[in-house]
Amino acid sequence: MVNSPSGAADEKTSLTKDYQHHWLTILVATALLILVSLIHLHANPHLQFNLLYVIPCVLLALVVNLRWASLFVLASSIISPIIQYDGDSDYRSVGVFVWNFVSRLILLEIVVLTIGRIRQEFSKSDDQSG
Numbered sequence: 001m002v003n004s005p006s007g008a009a010d011e012k013t014s015l016t017k018d019y020q021h022h023w024l025t026i027l028v029a030t031a032l033l034i035l036v037s038l039i040h041l042h043a044n045p046h047l048q049f050n051l052l053y054v055i056p057c058v059l060l061a062l063v064v065n066l067r068w069a070s071l072f073v074l075a076s077s078i079i080s081p082i083i084q085y086d087g088d089s090d091y092r093s094v095g096v097f098v099w100n101f102v103s104r105l106i107l108l109e110i111v112v113l114t115i116g117r118i119r120q121e122f123s124k125s126d127d128q129s130g
Helices: 015-042 050-063 066-087 094-129
Strands: none
Touching: 015 050, 015 066, 050 066, 050 094, 066 094
């Protein structure tokens, strides 16, 4: 899963340049994250929305790069436990909050890293065939 930098262009650009080039994708991912958060806010706090929170992260991992996807993983991992914390007193323990944050962070980041690796393999095979 972990390789040295491949020299691909997206590994050498700054977040600002990534934003300038992919602003529409980042805007769509932000809108999706807000939409999922609003749905989660109005639903039962005991429901799991991890599959919905991963959608904007995967979109960014596929289109932009892993850095932007990881930022959205971090945001999703913070937003979801906050919504649960606010929605039910059972989630107000610091231990429960930390557990929910860390478990979401690990789960979502594993998905994003896997998608990023698949993207990297596809781009390698495109470079070799073309």
